[in-house]
Amino acid sequence: YLGCVLQARKEPKVQEFGRLWQQEGGKVNSLLGLHATPERAALINGFAAHYLDFDDVQANFRGHPSAVIYSALLAIAPPSSQVRQVLQAFIAGVELAGKLGLALNPDHTVQGWHSTATIGTIAATGALCNLDNASVDQT
Template sequence: MNTENLTAGLAQAVMSSVPETSAEAMKEARKGLLDFTAAAFAGRRDTGVEKLVKLAEEEGGVPIAPLIGRNQKTTPSQSALINGFIAHALDFDDVHSDVRGHPSAVILPALIAAASAGRIDKSRFLGAYVTGIEVMARLGESAGRHHYEKGWHNTGTLGAIAAACAVGFAENLNQNQLQTAIGFAAARSGGMRVQFGTEMKPLHAGLAAQAGVFAVKLAKAGFG
């Protein structure tokens, strides 16, 4: 199987999609965004969030990206990580049966981080969200139930690639850039079900969101 052709095909499908033309898709995206916000707001004071915020403060950086439900900002990379954790902290966030995981907790924190850095046209935000969900669901269908049953947490493994596709779509990457970003995101994907029941489970969502954002930055920088 030629994996390069598979990656090129995925990148082409993403960049040629026009989700904004579907009124139904945009309606569902708004509902998804509202649901995500509510779940994240409920988890904003989780003890794990406090630990991550403290680490971000120690790390420093230019605070331009918001943390959901908190009156403070961090760097976009830190924001993607922490908002992903916040959204999945209570496990009240959306679940997709094809994904066997939680797509919005990964995709939306990645898009919020990129948007806060001024790299996204707001008119493409919801379309990018829809695109990310579609990619993650298609990857879930492709991986099938065995990926999850073997111990992988699809939110982390598939989420990193979906986040890169969503951000790449939003930032209007070209075919080659997105293809490269998908490869970078795949290299950083991960998440094990054996860690369920600990703070690592929601951190998988944050790490995947962060990986997607960073993958696109690497691709745009011409990293090979």
């Protein structure tokens, strides 16, 4: 994930996208070094991570889970979060992505849906809920 972002941040279109979505006064830095709200930082990071498509692929998911899940986690995780907590939340998100992908694919992909955008959003939400120790009702 980080390798993808670090390589993509040099790309003119990624820099242009980041500048478009940055927000002065935002408390969260994107991985491109831009200030943004958490939502915008997740978007900027996700765009950069997915731009070159060098990242991971999960077979059942048929997409790139890290681009969505890590982007959301890094934008939301408080500085006091331990690496173990973030990794545990990431794993929970990838597991959710795989289970949803197994249930929905191949029809989902054959119909033209891109799992990174569709299932990935749900998986990222699951990862954020895991990081926040949300209850079933909160989730």
